[in-house]
Amino acid sequence: MATHRVYVFNFVILLVTVLVFETFADSFVCDSNKRYQENKCNNCSCTVDQNQEVGFGCTKMFCDNEESAKLKSCDPAIPSPYKNCWCFRQWGTICEIPK
Numbered sequence: 001m002a003t004h005r006v007y008v009f010n011f012v013i014l015l016v017t018v019l020v021f022e023t024f025a026d027s028f029v030c031d032s033n034k035r036y037q038e039n040k041c042n043n044c045s046c047t048v049d050q051n052q053e054v055g056f057g058c059t060k061m062f063c064d065n066e067e068s069a070k071l072k073s074c075d076p077a078i079p080s081p082y083k084n085c086w087c088f089r090q091w092g093t094i095c096e097i098p099k
Helices: 003-023 065-071
Strands: 035-040 042-048 053-059 085-088 090-098
Touching: 035 053, 065 090
Parallel strands: none
Antiparallel strands: 035 042, 035 090, 042 053, 085 090
């Protein structure tokens, strides 16, 4: 019975790992025509200045809830709120908001 639990535990770990890599596998490319959201709280956007340099910024709302905190740490137990999401150490989970 203990061996069965080990196999189930290993399968769950593998499944979570695959889901995390699938969710965050694509490289983030900032697009000024798209809208983004940080940790399912702050709204973000990309800007292009006169020198064609791309900038990325987010609103700074106080997001004091458990889901936002878990998204900030890129916790794999929390499903991505949208299809296209990326994990960044300094921001947490950044997702493209569908139109």
